[in-house]
Amino acid sequence: MIKLKKKGAYLIKGRIIRDSLKDLKSINKELEKANQSPLSDTNLDGLNPEVARNNTMAYQILIDHDTGSGDETLNIKFDAMASHDITYVGIIQTAKASGLKEFPLPYVLTNCHNSLCAVGGTINEDDHVFGLTAARKFGGYYVPAHLAVIHQYMREMMTGCGKMILGSDSHTRYGALGTMGIGEGGPELVKQLLNRTYDIPRPEVICVYLTGKPRKGVGPQDVALAIIGEVFSSGFVKNKVMEFVGPGIEELSIDYRNGIDVMTTETSCLSSIWSTDDRVREYYKIHGRENEYQELKPGEVAYYDGFIIVDLSKIEPMIALPFHPSNVYKISELNNNPHDILSKVENDVAKQLTNVSVKGRLTGKIVDGRVKVDQGVVAGCSGGTYENIAVMAKMLESGSIGNGPFSLSVYPASQPVNIELNRNGYINKLMEAGVITRTAFCGPCFGAGDVPANNGFSIRHTTRNFPNREGSKPGEGQIAWVGLMDTRSIAATALNGGILTPATEIDIPEVDPGYHFDKGIYEKRVYAGYGKPDPQKELKYGPNIKDWPQMISLPDNLLLQIASVIDDPVTTTDELIPSGETSSYRSNPIRLAEFTLYRKDPGYVNRAKKIQGIEKLRLRALEDGNLDMDELKNLYNLVNPEINYRDWVKKTSFGSVIYANKPGDGSAREQAASCQKVLGGWANIALEYATKRYRSNVINWGMVPFTIDADEKDKIKKEAYLYLPQIRQKLADGNESITGYIIDGAHRVDIKLKIKNLSPDQRQVILDGCLINYYRKSRTE
CATH class of the missing domain: 3.40.1060.10 (Aconitase, Domain 2)
Structure with a gap:
């Protein structure tokens, strides 16, 4: 396979x-069989x-x-960019604070994540209004809510062979259309808006x-x-x-x-x-x-x-079982051995979700030796395409999903797709079979649409099935399960009353591939203002849209409390800052930060705030000159540095650090890092980072992306302190390895920390405290 x-x-x-080019004779024989012209020695020269x-x-x-x-x-400049309504407010706020005057490249602002405006009162719609005024002021594209999911619009309107597109969403992928798409955190888009480059090793x-x-x-x-x-x-x-x-x-x-x-x-x-x-x-x-x-x-x-x-x-019909797209089984394999496989998933999830009992919940879905699911969903950039939905409609034609507990919802990825499905009768066929059809929305991919009941098992043609992506709250005793499957097998399961069924077991009808694209709906509703900025236009702020708090530059020394220790093999960005119901607060850095790690480590926020409170005392003390405070003296005595008390307090910032084995799998959302910084975070420590995009977010928010060797891991204890003397000088000098000190009461031990593969600009961003400070400083120099 x-x-x-x-x-x-x-x-x-x-x-x-x-493996090599040496055997030219046999290569040419194969080329001859394939009716290909042979290679000559000159083809291979050099x-x-x-x-x-x-x-x-x-x-x-x-x-x-x-x-x-x-x-x-490589120093890359992109042809276009895209953001949705969970990310574009923060990006534009950051760019504006850094000197943005107009968008220098086509920048598309879509509204496909926070489009259910019943959540949080007017908060989400206020973000949309901000987005439209930003598109008018700076010269961008604005795609209203329910019109298209971000990646379908980019496929239909902005791709081109040989182009590159940068998006503040991890699923920025247009390779099948000849376009290299890269998903990154918001600060990388800010760089493009400020005519800087995306810098990566080859x-x-x-x-x-x-x-x-x-x-x-x-x-x-x-x-x-x-x-x-x-x-x-x-x-x-x-x-x-x-x-x-x-x-x-x-x-x-x-x-x-x-x-x-x-x-x-x-x-x-x-x-x-x-x-x-x-x-x-x-x-x-x-x-x-x-x-x-x-x-x-x-x-x-x-x-x-x-x-x-x-x-x-x-290839056979597959299912990705909870809680990761890589937890893959053949559906036939699962059907042949459901109890052993689902028991294994339960055991794995129990290790991952230590604050909730999961035993027996998923195996309870086995009915008469078959797996029975509660819900099906087809949506977003992966599932909501014309062909997927048309195939499902033909499969369900003259059938029914029944009036039992099983439900099925379909979200076409754009209004042009929806219109064509309607014109060809496919939407009617779905509705007649009992399927609920909805508008273009990414919600089922991140926990804001079709949330199943407690212990519900949902099969979805969407992009992810991370913990809580379906909206459950394990910390409160609620859990639901998501398996990723193809539309065809979801339709087959629907026809079988919710009994898990691979589509290869039923007859699949042919679908006329003919498709007509109606551009008119976009021409009527999308604001297309690239190249036409209106500097006089005022940005419209709702009460929940707040500026980023001020952040200081990296001090001479750091004393960081280890506020969370996560031992999972991989930590997703959803665990660092949950998706779903928190999305309404993504334009409010202070309020959003309250949700940081609240499902994975509910005590993290209070621990981070406590040490941050001492840092605020320090900063106020420096302003009024009164350093005679027990909180500061206690930390000085704990560290016992080799300089006098007053100098140490002036040169040492107090904050927090988190440890995770492999953090940052999943979403490109910058908030997974920025929320830590808002709460006083100065660093991450990891064995490795799951993705480049998360590590970039850590750097761009002025935090040090430390790594350690596995044999150093046991030294890290939750609520102990990490002391980093002369960290600023060491970082500025280009050191790639430094010695820190873990202090746990009277116990003190050295720890070797690595800071490799930082470019000079990345080091400067950390020295300046964050990307905003870096650009603000460059404008004044």
Whole structure:
């Protein structure tokens, strides 16, 4: 089904994989059999791996967007950007505080996350009003609520072969349309708005070689989950580019390709790109943008750092069980052995959610030896495509989902998709079968739509099934379960009364692939103001939209309380700052920070606030000159530094730090880091960071991204202190390893902390205290 080749190798004319180029004779024999012209010695002259890597599609695009000197660090400027209504307010506030005058590139503000405005009174709609005034003032695009989810709009209106798009959402993926999409935290978008660059080391490129043709009943989510299950835990593609090639691509429709591509985020890769063909050309033609098409393919000889070889014909219907997209099983395997598999999931979840009893809840879904689910949802950028929904409608035609506990909801990804589904009768077919159809909304992906009942088991064609993504609160005894599946198997399950059923067990009808794109709905409702800023336009603030609090520069010394210790193998951004009901407060940094880690470690906020309160005392004491306070003296005596008391208080900031084995999997939301900083956080400590985007968020909010070796981990104790003398000087000097001191009462031990792979600009951001300070300082110098 899927094979991994973990060593670098060459791809020759898009068809032949070879470890080296020495055996030219046998290579040419294979090319001859494939009706391909042979290679000559001159084709291979000088093609060492570093040269041949530039023949990948990824490097052709990256080099074209690199504004730097061509060294090992790429300095990227993007063609367009996109944000949704959970992130764009903070981004624009940060950019404005840093000197923003107008958007220098097309910037699309969509409203697909906080579009249920009943939550939090007027809070969400106030953000939308702010977004529209920002688009008018600075010259951007504004897509009103319910019109399109962020990535469907970008596919339909902003992609182009050879382009690069940056989004403040982790699922920014448009590779199947020839566009490299990268999801990052808000500060990286701020840099683009201020005409700075996205700076990354040259990434490795992994070839995803597709062969064969999917069986009927196997959809894009099945292929995506199969790949995720093979590569995630080993980090095989972490922070790398996945490049899709091979004869299997021509067997896939564009919606099918998009459905696989958007899920590459869950592998932890940096970006993705696919070879393009006449189907991609036709897509752009249908959408009135045929000029955006160009053929993309690797050079005759391209070098990759590894290969994922996928035989599409051998993929089976899959399910990702709670609580991660990589927890993948074949549906047939689960049906054959439900008790053992679901018991294992329960045990794993019990270890992950230490503050709630889960035993027996999921195995209770086994009825007469079969797994019975309570809910189905098809939504968002992965599930809500025209083809997925049309297939489901044909499958359910003349059938019924029944009037029992099982429910099924469908969210078309955009109004143009919805209109075409209506015109072709598919929406009627769904409604007649008892399916509830809704507007374009990302809510089911992050816990704000179709929240199941306590202990409900929901199967979803969405992007994630992290803990609490479906809206449950394990800390309060409420839990629900989400399994990720393809639309086709969800429809098959619906036809079977909620009994888990792979789509390969029923007949799958053909769907007319013809599609007409109606651009008129966007022309009537989207504000398209790029290149037309109106500086006189005032931003409209609702009462919940607040500026970022002031943040000081990195002091000479730090004394940090270890406010949380998380021992899970991986910590998601949802656990660092929960999604769902907290979304309404994402424009209010102070209020949002109250939710930091509140499901994973409910005591964290109070611990962080307590040491932050002492820091506030210190700052006030410095203003009025009265340093004679017991709280300050107690910390001085605890540390027992080698300088006098008054100097130490002047030069030492008090704050907090969290430890997690591998933090930052999942969302690009900057709030996962900014909330820690708002509460006085100065650092993270990890064995490694799950994603580049989370580490970037830590840096851009002025926190030090420490790593440690595994043998140092046992030294870290919750509520102990970490003392970092001369941290500012050491960071400024470029040190990549420093010694800190763990202080736990009378016990004191050294700890070796690493701060590797920081660019000079990143070090300066941390020295200045955050990205806002960094840009404010650069404007005054």
